[in-house]
Amino acid sequence: MREKITNPDAIRTWPGKVPVEYVYTVGVASEPFFRALMERGRLLASPCPECGVRYLPPRLFCERCFSRLEASLELEPRGTLEAFTVVHVDLDGNRLDEPQAYGLVRIHGADTALVHRLAASDADEPEVGMEVEAVLLPPAERTGSILDIRHFRPV
Amino acid sequence: MPERVAIVGVGFSDLRSCTPGVSYKEMMFEAATRAYHDAGVDPRKDVHSFVCVSEDFWEGTSIFDEYVPDQLGAALRPVQTITGDGIQALCCAAMLIRTGTARVVVVEGHSKYSDMRTPHHIQQFAMDPILNRPLGAHANLVAGLEMSRYLYESGNTREQCAMVVAKNRHQALLNPLAAYGARITPDDVLAAPPTFFPLGELDAARPADGCFVMVLAAESAVRDMAGQPVWIAGYGWCTDAPSLESREWGEAAYARLAAEQAYRMAGIASPLRDLDFAELDDAFSYKELQHMEALRLCRPGEAGEWVEDGVTRLDGEFPVNPSGGSLGVGHLLEATGLHRVYETVLQLRGEAGPRQVPGARRGLAQSWRHVPTTTGAVIILERE
Ligand SMILES: [Zn+2]
Numbered sequence: 001m002r003e004k005i006t007n008p009d010a011i012r013t014w015p016g017k018v019p020v021e022y023v024y025t026v027g028v029a030s031e032p033f034f035r036a037l038m039e040r041g042r043l044l045a046s047p048c049p050e051c052g053v054r055y056l057p058p059r060l061f062c063e064r065c066f067s068r069l070e071a072s073l074e075l076e077p078r079g080t081l082e083a084f085t086v087v088h089v090d091l092d093g094n095r096l097d098e099p100q101a102y103g104l105v106r107i108h109g110a111d112t113a114l115v116h117r118l119a120a121s122d123a124d125e126p127e128v129g130m131e132v133e134a135v136l137l138p139p140a141e142r143t144g145s146i147l148d149i150r151h152f153r154p155v
Numbered sequence: 156m157p158e159r160v161a162i163v164g165v166g167f168s169d170l171r172s173c174t175p176g177v178s179y180k181e182m183m184f185e186a187a188t189r190a191y192h193d194a195g196v197d198p199r200k201d202v203h204s205f206v207c208v209s210e211d212f213w214e215g216t217s218i219f220d221e222y223v224p225d226q227l228g229a230a231l232r233p234v235q236t237i238t239g240d241g242i243q244a245l246c247c248a249a250m251l252i253r254t255g256t257a258r259v260v261v262v263e264g265h266s267k268y269s270d271m272r273t274p275h276h277i278q279q280f281a282m283d284p285i286l287n288r289p290l291g292a293h294a295n296l297v298a299g300l301e302m303s304r305y306l307y308e309s310g311n312t313r314e315q316c317a318m319v320v321a322k323n324r325h326q327a328l329l330n331p332l333a334a335y336g337a338r339i340t341p342d343d344v345l346a347a348p349p350t351f352f353p354l355g356e357l358d359a360a361r362p363a364d365g366c367f368v369m370v371l372a373a374e375s376a377v378r379d380m381a382g383q384p385v386w387i388a389g390y391g392w393c394t395d396a397p398s399l400e401s402r403e404w405g406e407a408a409y410a411r412l413a414a415e416q417a418y419r420m421a422g423i424a425s426p427l428r429d430l431d432f433a434e435l436d437d438a439f440s441y442k443e444l445q446h447m448e449a450l451r452l453c454r455p456g457e458a459g460e461w462v463e464d465g466v467t468r469l470d471g472e473f474p475v476n477p478s479g480g481s482l483g484v485g486h487l488l489e490a491t492g493l494h495r496v497y498e499t500v501l502q503l504r505g506e507a508g509p510r511q512v513p514g515a516r517r518g519l520a521q522s523w524r525h526v527p528t529t530t531g532a533v534i535i536l537e538r539e
Contacts (some may be wrong), residue, residue, distance in 0.1 A: 004176035011175045024284040055401065057286065063396050083307065083404060085299025086352035087292050091275045095348075098305060102292060105299050112400040113372075115287060115300065128307045147289050147315065 009041050029060040032071050034144040040138050045073040045110045056110035077134035078155065079107040084126040086116055105132055116146070120152035131155040157253035157448045158445060159229045159447040161377050161384035162245075162536070164194025164370035164434045165500050170334045170485055173269035176366040178253050182265055184226040186366040191228075194370035195381025196259065200227030202370070203257035205229040206244040208264040209488040215270065227263055228300060239392075240264075240522040241493030242532035244414065248371045258373045264490035265366035274362070281525050287399055295359070297526045299351030301404055306353065308392070309448065312355050315459030316440035317344035320357055322462065323437055327467050327483025329510040330498075334363040334485040344440070357442040363485025367493035369500075385503045387421070388517065388535040391416025395529035403531050407442075409531040410449035417519075417533040420522045426451050427473060431515040432502060434495035437480040443467075446447070446521060447475065450533070466527070467524035469510055477502060477510050492522030503538045 005011050026034065033044045046058035046069035053064055058071035083104040093113055101118035103126065119135065120125055132152040142148040166189025168182040177185070183509055191198055201343065207223045207250035216222060220236030223229065237244050241264035245298055248260040278294040294406040306312065316342045325338035339357070347356040370382070377384045414426070423429040433452065437443035444458035452473065453461055478484055478498035501507045501520040512518075517537040522524045524530040 003181075006176065007176075013175075015272075018215075018217075020280075022284070026285055030285065053401075057400070063401060081331035083300045085296050085303055085354075086349065087299065088295050088348070088352070089281055089293055089295075089350050091291075091293055092273075093275060099349075100292065101350075102290070102296050102300065102398075104304065112398075113404075115290070115296075115399045117290065128303065145289060146286050 014086070029058045029069070029071060033057040036074065037101070037148050038142040038144040041077065041139070043075045043077050043107055044069045044071040045075055045107070047073055048066070054109065054111045056107050056112050073109060075107050075109045077107065077136070079105045079132060081126060081128060081130045081132050082106050082113055083128060101126055103132065103152055116149055117151035119151045158373040158375060160249045160252045160371055160373060160387045162369055162387065162496070163314055163377055163380045163382035163384050164190045164196065164501055165192030165497050166193060166368045167332060167497060168366040170363045170365035170487070171331050172361065172363055172485065173335050174267070179265055179267040179270070180226040182267070182364070182366040183223070183263060183368070186265070186368040187227050187263070189311050190261070190368040190370050193382050194204050196370055197230055197262065201226070202259050202261050204233040204234070204248070204251050204260045205235070206248050206260060206262050208239055208241050208244045209236055210238050212280065212490060213271065213488055214267070223263065226296045228370040229261070233257070233380060238306070239489070239530065240524050240532055241490055242496065242520065242522045242534050243300045244391070245369070245387070245390050245496060245534055246392060247370070248531065249387050249390060252371060252373045258376045260371045262369045262371065262493070263366070264493045265489050266362070266488040268362035268488060269362050269364050271491045278526065283398060293351070294526050295351045295354070297399065298359070298439050299354050301380070302353050304404040304438065309444070309456045309459070311441070311444050311456065311459030313345065315462055316339060316358060316444065317341035319437060319440045319443045320344045320482050322407035323443070323480040323482040327479025328511065328532060329407065329508070330479050333479045335361055335483050336479060355441060360438050360481035360486040363487055365485070365487055365490065367490050367497055369493065369496065383504050385500045385513055385536050388537045389417040389419070389421030390532070390534045392422070392530070397529055399527070407445045407531065409529045410446050410523065410533070413531050413533040414450045414521070417535050423535065426519070430517050430519050430535070431523065432474040432477055432512045433519040434478060434480070434498050435475055435521050436491070437476060437482050438486055438523060438525050440482070442523065443475060443480065446523070450519070450521065469512070474512050477507065477512055487524070492520065495520035495522060496534060497534070499536050503536055
């Protein structure tokens with residue numbers, strides 16, 4: 001029952017990998033969000049008519065009360081920093097040459113928050129509760145992606 | 156009235172930071188052999204159903220649930236796999252028995268983490284592909300953000316989190332199963348290189364390989380068995396909104412709701428008075444404090460002081476993670492909750508050796524499915 005390989009030269013492994021590729025459907029609720037971000041540099045949100053929670057990005061349904069929602073709010077890309085982290089490690093477990101800060105940003109007028117990059121600046125150590133704004137790519141470079149927001153920075 | 160359910164046998168395969176000497180099937184066979192011996196059952200004759208936990212991407216095999224029967228003695232039997240933590244499998248097994256579907260059920264969970272070449276890529280693949288993955292960051296940024304928000308809301312400190320690490324790794328020195336026992340100080344933890352600030356390298360549980368198998372039986376079947384029964388008094392599990400955008404960040408709501416369900420079932424009004432110890436998820440240092448508060452062991456914002464005052468040490472008034480927790484034992488993927496239950500069973504049988512909690516009659520085990528999930532489960536066990 002407790003037999004184990006005890007000679008390290010006898011240990012054999014077999015390598016394997018699986019190529020994984022997908023496309024992900026953005027969906028009815030998020031399509032206008034990315035279009036508004038790309039075309040007008042604004043953020044859409046969907047308020048729930050039942051419980052009042054304002055979702056950003058918009059959703060078709062409320063996760064709290066199961067109501068159907070519509071993206072009827074258009075908000076400025078500014079908000080409050082709710083939390084932050086500084087990442088020092090990459091996806092292979094190696095240390096990054098330049099640590100990258102990330103923030104949890106609650107956009108003014110919304111109840112949910114976006115996770116995004118936080119601009120590094122020695123003068124402005126991130127602080128929970130601080131006011132931040134999105135820095136967008138120039139309109140010609142936007143593709144309708146969450147990366148159309150380059151990062152958030154302190155106001 | 157549904158029958159009471161007991162855990163009548165437990166078995167493990169040695170927990171190690173890597174296990175090149177055995178395949179995952181051989182680890183399962185080893186743990187199962189021990190568990191069946193402990194319970195005094197023959198899996199080919201006495202067991203009616205089997206419940207496993209696994210996740211295809213961790214295993215490197217699609218439809219992995221097809222690969223579990225042989226090494227458990229479960230071929231040509233009812234077998235199912237849950238993509239959840241081991242405590243969720245125990246809940247399922249208990250329900251199979253309470254509904255009269257089966258009288259003896261086996262639960263299995265394992266980790267062969269060291270076989271993975273790209274675990275962090277797999278973990279990042281669990282994040283939202285449209286909103287989060289394009290950032291290209293390691294998924295543990297979620298833990299860094301959560302710790303930032305939790306410390307802000309609770310008033311607990313990084314120093315107190317570091318004390319959790321020192322306590323658990325120190326307690327693990329008394330646990331022969333633990334892969335990461337160490338005599339380190341809170342200052343060592345605070346001085347370690349930052350990884351996902353405010354988290355540092357020593358704030359996160361390191362992975363380990365290993366397997367746990369448990370035998371559960373209806374009260375009417377227990378008397379035919381050799382093992383000393385430990386009774387399941389209550390259980391619960393819960394998932395918060397998964398999206399980073401709308402989940403609860405400061406409080407572990409999934410743990411609070413899972414515990415409320417388990418407390419109700421076990422008839423527990425005051426967890427601190429009615430329990431003797433707890434095995435709580437500590438995949439990251441702050442998680443132990445956050446989970447203590449979510450489970451109402453102390454008031455919100457009080458957990459830090461408790462660890463500072465030594466209340467949760469093995470010799471304190473309410474020991475938390477006498478096993479050494481995930482920080483001391485190692486993170487075991489889906490088997491993590493089963494390790495916590497294994498320790499709880501040993502404590503209630505009085506078999507925990509030098510780390511025995513004196514007079515332990517009732518204990519709680521809680522699990523969290525790690526980043527980026529918001530899933531947790533709770534089980535309460537007691538001796539006669
Ligand atoms: Zn609603």
